[in-house]
Amino acid sequence: MDGDEDTTVDVGADGPATDDDGLPQDTATDQSGADDLDQRLSGALERIGHVTRTMLSRQAYAEGVSALQLQLLLRLGSVAAGPRVSDLALELDVSQATVSDAMSTLRRKGLVAKEQDPGDRRNSVFSLTPEGDLLRTRLARWDRPLADKLVALSDADKGEVLRVVLGLVAGLQTDGVINVARTCMTCRFFDDTSHPDGPEPYRCNLLEVAFADTQLRVDCQEHQAPLTA
Template identity: 60%
Template sequence: MNSGNPAPDGLPEDSAVHEGAAGARVDDLDQRLAAAVERMGHVTRTMLLRQAYAEGVSPLQHQLLLRVRALDGRARGSDLATELDVSQATASEALSALRRKELVEKVQDPADRRNVVYSLTASGEELSERLTQWDGPLTARLGEVPEADKATTLRVLLGLVADLHGEGVVSVARTCLTCVFFADGSAGTGLPYRCDLLQVDFDDAHLRVDCAEHQPRSAAS
């Protein structure tokens, strides 16, 4: 527990630092990094919530509209629930509300005519375009950060996402680091990574967070 006494580095103790399970030592910097990520999560949730209510939708409906937009005709209800880590009943209720608002519609799945997928209506397209701007204040600040720092941060965060996905904490992660096509860069290019699907070498700054061509490593067979 934080006693208010100076930490070993001479600075005041950080209230984000606490003992691990059964009193096990957890690195102070690791805890402060985790706390900083949580704080940024609060910031992003707040921005998303404010824009959602300004547009007359709930935060979950906001996220569903953006996912339906991103999946572009491949948005099945079960997949949307999995991606947002909510129950199918919760996702179905929110999608029904969006249908009543005439923002999404059910259409026959072109890949399997026994199923249906969700797509945006014209009004839904217009709204989802506005909703993509929810992170404007954050991206404006990031524009002032050096490119090298942003690239390193992107790699570290996506590495954490990949690890947590491997442990089952994150259900869906369509990132380069979880993709079957992700490989080491070609010799002589000086670039660390390669996309075997597109035959392109690239660096940290070009890692994808949500790639439309992603195939999970488990599908390699």
């Protein structure tokens, strides 16, 4: 029909490009044939990372703060002792100047309080004000769309995914790619050798309890880095 757009897809004389398994090629890989599955897994994780960054930024914008300020508020609400600027910069992988600027803005908004570090009078520590804690509670829901999707998974599947992801995080910290990871697998008290084949293959030597994949901690307040030789 005259005027209609041509929606035919040109797949070439030999049909669409396929991999050795007969499936269409995945543009997330470089098609070199090396570590194709690894590349696709990395690509899938990158997509999840993009989604989480987008959700975090949207929630921050809706509450009138930046994405970094949101992360700082969440961090201040999850630690027992007030952190210093240097601690926060290390965890978020940004400069101390960037954290200082963000903290100054949060203080002007009445969301964060600054006090002298009782352990080192040369430094300051930060904590949430009551208004900041209320905002942190609202901001903590930034991941709701993703959490809603996870509800459909079984506990066993969620535990397995958690174990795999935290294992990757631990490896990246060991390699120096990330600075801070307060997970079970990076903690001096974590023991995965006592009952490796049992239903609770791990043990926390601090609390003296056994636990399973579903109980692995992502950000434990009792975390302590392994002792160095």
